Amino acid sequence: MKASVMKPIRVGLLGIGTVGGGTFNVLRRNQEEIRRRAGRAIEVVMVADLDTERAKQITGGSVEVVNDARRIVSDPSIDIVIELIGGDGIARELVMTAIANGKHVVTANKALLAKHGTEIFRAAEDKGVMVAFEAAVAGGIPIIKALREGLTANRIQWIAGIINGTTNFILSEMRDKGLDFDVVLKRAQALGYAEADPTFDIEGVDAAHKATIMSAIAFGVPVQFDKAYVEGITKLSATDIRYAEQLGYRIKLLGIARRVASGIELRVHPTLIPATRLIANVEGAMNAVVVNGDAVGATLYYGKGAGSEPTASAVIADLVDITRLATADPEHRVPYLAFQSNEMADTPILPMSEVTTSYYLRMRVADKPGVLADVTRLLADASISIDAMLQKEAGEGETQTDLIILTHETKEKHADAAIAAIEALPTVAGKVSRIRLEQLK
Numbered sequence: 001m002k003a004s005v006m007k008p009i010r011v012g013l014l015g016i017g018t019v020g021g022g023t024f025n026v027l028r029r030n031q032e033e034i035r036r037r038a039g040r041a042i043e044v045v046m047v048a049d050l051d052t053e054r055a056k057q058i059t060g061g062s063v064e065v066v067n068d069a070r071r072i073v074s075d076p077s078i079d080i081v082i083e084l085i086g087g088d089g090i091a092r093e094l095v096m097t098a099i100a101n102g103k104h105v106v107t108a109n110k111a112l113l114a115k116h117g118t119e120i121f122r123a124a125e126d127k128g129v130m131v132a133f134e135a136a137v138a139g140g141i142p143i144i145k146a147l148r149e150g151l152t153a154n155r156i157q158w159i160a161g162i163i164n165g166t167t168n169f170i171l172s173e174m175r176d177k178g179l180d181f182d183v184v185l186k187r188a189q190a191l192g193y194a195e196a197d198p199t200f201d202i203e204g205v206d207a208a209h210k211a212t213i214m215s216a217i218a219f220g221v222p223v224q225f226d227k228a229y230v231e232g233i234t235k236l237s238a239t240d241i242r243y244a245e246q247l248g249y250r251i252k253l254l255g256i257a258r259r260v261a262s263g264i265e266l267r268v269h270p271t272l273i274p275a276t277r278l279i280a281n282v283e284g285a286m287n288a289v290v291v292n293g294d295a296v297g298a299t300l301y302y303g304k305g306a307g308s309e310p311t312a313s314a315v316i317a318d319l320v321d322i323t324r325l326a327t328a329d330p331e332h333r334v335p336y337l338a339f340q341s342n343e344m345a346d347t348p349i350l351p352m353s354e355v356t357t358s359y360y361l362r363m364r365v366a367d368k369p370g371v372l373a374d375v376t377r378l379l380a381d382a383s384i385s386i387d388a389m390l391q392k393e394a395g396e397g398e399t400q401t402d403l404i405i406l407t408h409e410t411k412e413k414h415a416d417a418a419i420a421a422i423e424a425l426p427t428v429a430g431k432v433s434r435i436r437l438e439q440l441k
Contacts (some may be wrong), residue, residue, distance in 0.1 A: 008041035008321045012072035014094060016049045019108055021058050023082065023315045024307030031232040034316065038323040042316075055179050080322055082315060083107040084303050085354065088115050089116035090367035099123045099131070101417035102155040104326065106318040107312055108135035114209035117216065117223035117337075125341055128330040131320035137210040138163055138287045140310030141303040142317065147217045147291065148334055154293025156218040160271075160440055165285035165305045167253040169193045170269075172283045180238050193285055203232035204253060204268040211255030218291070219259055219347060220339035224266070226298040227349035231269035240362060240433055243404050244272050247388060249360075250280040251276070251435065260281050263348040265355050272406075272437040273359050279440065290440060298440075358437040360385065361405045361419070366427040367394040374425055375403065381416035384410045400429060406437060 013020055025046055027034065035041045038076025048069040049055040055065045066072070073081055073094050081098040083240045085091045088111050095112065098105050100123070107113070113120065115131055124131045134144045138161070141319055147156070162168050166188060173184040185202065188194035188226040212225040233253050242253050249272040258265040273280040293296045304310035325333050333342060365371045372391070379386060387406045394401040407415070419432045 004038040008043045008080050009038075009317065009319075009326065010077055011044045011080045011082060012044060012046045012048070012075065013044050013082045013084070014048050014069045014072060014091075015086070016047050016055045016058055017084065017138070018308045019315065020047075020049070020082075020084045021085070022312035024058060026309055027319075028311045028315055030316075031041065034320060038320045038371065040323060041321055042319050045076065046072050047123070055203050069094050069386070070097070072372065073103065076101075078103060079326065080104045080106060080319060082319070083109055083112075084315075085109070086111070088112045092116055095120060095131075096123060099127050099129055102127055102129060104132075104322045105129045106132045106315055106322065107134075107313060108133070109135040110206070110209040110213060110328065112224040114212040114223055117213070118156070120440065121341070122247040123280075123335065125330075127223065130322050130333060132322055133213070134318050135311045135314035137213055138289060138301070139165075139303070139305040139307060140313040141287055141289065141301045141305065143214065143289050143291075143301050145317070146299070146301060147214060149336075151291060151293050151296060151299070151400055154295045155295060156259070158256070159218055159289060159291050160279065160438065161207075161211065161214070161255045161287070161289035161307060162252050162279060162282050163255045163287055163289065164201055164204075164207040164253060165287060166194045167197060167204075167207070168282065169285045170202070171233065171236070171241070171251060171253065172238070174238055175241050178238050178242065181234060181236055185396075192412055202234055204230045205232075207255045208268040208387045209255060211257055211266060212269055214255070214256035214289070215264060217258055217338045219264055220337065220343065220345050221264065221347050221349075222344060224349055225339075227266060229267040229269065229355070231248060231351040236435075237433070239402075240360070240435060243362060243402070244360065244435075245275070247360075247390060247404070247406065248275050249273060249437070250275050252280065252282070256438070260352065262411070263350045266349050268357060270435050272435055273440055277440050289317075294415050330349055353411070353416070355412050357412070358409050358429045358439070359407045359415050360433075360435040360437050361407065361422075362433040363403050363422060364400050364429040365403045365428075367399055367401045367426070370401070371425075371427045374427065375405070378421045378425075379405070379407065379418050381421070382410070382414045384408070384414060384418055
């Protein structure tokens with residue numbers, strides 16, 4: 001049958017908020033271009049949203065609007081379901097029902113996949129349907145496609161990504177204006193970069209969902225969000241950002257997945273990166289991911305990680321992929337997590353105590369002889385060597401000063417022991433500020 005006379009693919013859209021509205025508008029605006037690429041028309045025929053009036057305004061009365069998403073996932077005439085509701089409650093139920101009813105699924109839901117991906121992909125494989133999720137990681141940047149297909153020849157060594165625009169905007173503002181976290185968070189909320197409840201973003205949970213998905217595709221392991229180490233940016237101070245700058249570094253919230261001899265590192269935390277690295281210069285609400293493969297070396301993917309039309313771009317790319325492959329033998333499709341499902345590895349995710357990295361340490365110390373010798377001795381006792389040091393002159397009349405140390409690589413458990421010993425010194429006031437450091441060579 002010629003592509004020109006093939007029936008349109010019928011799509012049901014669950015949720016027509018920011019991304020759903022963008023998806024509907026881009027599909028309509030670029031429908032001819034998309035049809036030429038997909039080989040047949042792609043039509044949204046039904047939309048489910050609790051706010052039916054707004055849904056009717058966006059769609060202009062051109063499609064059926066319902067307030068019960070179950071009608072879409074059980075409608076036999078619908079081929080593909082786009083899930084843009086979010087969360088892992090009702091969304092999980094709807095996705096599993098759609099799969100059980102033999103429908104392909106496109107989702108932007110990173111929380112759902114990071115927690116329940118293994119169950120969802122198994123169900124989809126059993127039914128011979130596709131689950132596509134490009135929009136779940138880094139918005140409009142085609143990072144899933146790159147990992148699943150473009151870099152398939154490579155043994156991927158590591159991934160490091162700025163994959164949350166809210167936190168990157170906050171860190172950029174803190175650096176530019178020298179302001180503390182709390183002040184900048186309020187500004188980010190006023191500008192719409194941060195939610196009224198920004199917990200998922202600022203505590204690193206959103207980035208960890210995305211890093212979990214990327215690690216599964218990069219290394220051929222199941223999604224294991226519960227094993228990820230997650231630390232946000234709420235405790236970062238403008239002081240540390242300023243000192244990092246003086247030492248030639250920028251601080252970014254990174255999602256890191258790395259293959260090492262003993263397993264896989266999966267972690268999200270503030271990280272010092274040399275200011276000369278391209279990723280260190282990603283500012284504002286932009287996203288960027290560096291992937292290092294053994295054959296290709298380092299590749300960088302940069303762009304808008306959120307927003308209506310950037311995310312819609314990824315959703316529609318998935319729709320086109322499914323449309324092209326809908327009639328293909330399931331065994332000839334790209335596997336959900338890049339590796340064949342019967343070839344998934346059980347490589348362990350390492351606990352943070354076993355992770356090896358470098359450290360930035362800032363401590364408030366008494367301005368008197370012997371203090372530096374005590375601190376360096378305790379680091380040496382933990383087999384930690386020093387890469388660089390910065391000691392500020394105490395101000396007039398002050399009895400304490402800041403001491404900043406950059407270490408060479410060591411295991412986290414050794415750093416923990418050394419920090420505890422340093423904090424116990426009578427010449428050290430309060431807690432040691434510790435931020436991990438990655439060269440990303």
